[in-house]
Amino acid sequence: MFHFCPSCASPQIQFEGNTRFRCPSCGFVYYHNIAAATGCIIDTDEGILLLVRAKEPAQGKLDLPGGFVSLGEGVVEGLRRECQEEIGWDPGLHFSFFASFPNTYPYWGILYNTCDLFFTLNAPGLHRADLHLEREEIEGIRFIKPSELLMEDLAFDSTRRVMQAFLAAYYPQGPEGL
Numbered sequence: 001m002f003h004f005c006p007s008c009a010s011p012q013i014q015f016e017g018n019t020r021f022r023c024p025s026c027g028f029v030y031y032h033n034i035a036a037a038t039g040c041i042i043d044t045d046e047g048i049l050l051l052v053r054a055k056e057p058a059q060g061k062l063d064l065p066g067g068f069v070s071l072g073e074g075v076v077e078g079l080r081r082e083c084q085e086e087i088g089w090d091p092g093l094h095f096s097f098f099a100s101f102p103n104t105y106p107y108w109g110i111l112y113n114t115c116d117l118f119f120t121l122n123a124p125g126l127h128r129a130d131l132h133l134e135r136e137e138i139e140g141i142r143f144i145k146p147s148e149l150l151m152e153d154l155a156f157d158s159t160r161r162v163m164q165a166f167l168a169a170y171y172p173q174g175p176e177g178l
């Protein structure tokens with residue numbers, strides 16, 4: 001990420017313990033901390049709402065509404081903002097925390113390590129016509145029945161893990177019982 005110290009331009013800068021950059025020449029330290037990110041499983045009468053990613057990483061794969069929490073934001077308000085931006089819909093603040101998994105997100109040559117926090121929201125009456133997509137980020141939407149969800153279509157490791165946990169918790173009987 002850094003080839004030279006951002007403070008004194010020394011090429012001696014080192015990445016230590018997978019957490020921080022340290023410059024032995026001037027003592028500069030920069031912690032490359034994990035970033036907080038959110039995702040929401042919106043369960044509707046038509047199925048679970050998934051977004052088709054328009055951009056890399058994982059272009060064309062399915063993802064949950066959500067994204068990085070911004071500076072100065074709480075997790076819930078960050079998730080609400082992302083829903084408003086990505087699908088043009090205000091979900092309110094009544095998310096229920098469900099699970100958290102780590103993830104990595106490569107962007108412009110930098111690997112961001114994230115702590116993904118996943119929430120659930122029941123929105124039985126939500127329909128396609130209620131949503132307005134952020135076309136730069138989102139190619140399309142799918143409402144997918146739990147029995148028809150394929151893990152290989154999901155964008156990220158954390159998305160696959162949370163959907164497996166969600167299906168096990170809420171749809172444990174599998175396709176036959178639905």
Ligand SMILES: [Zn+2]
Pocket residue numbers: 005006007008009010023024025026027028
């Ligand atoms: Zn330095």
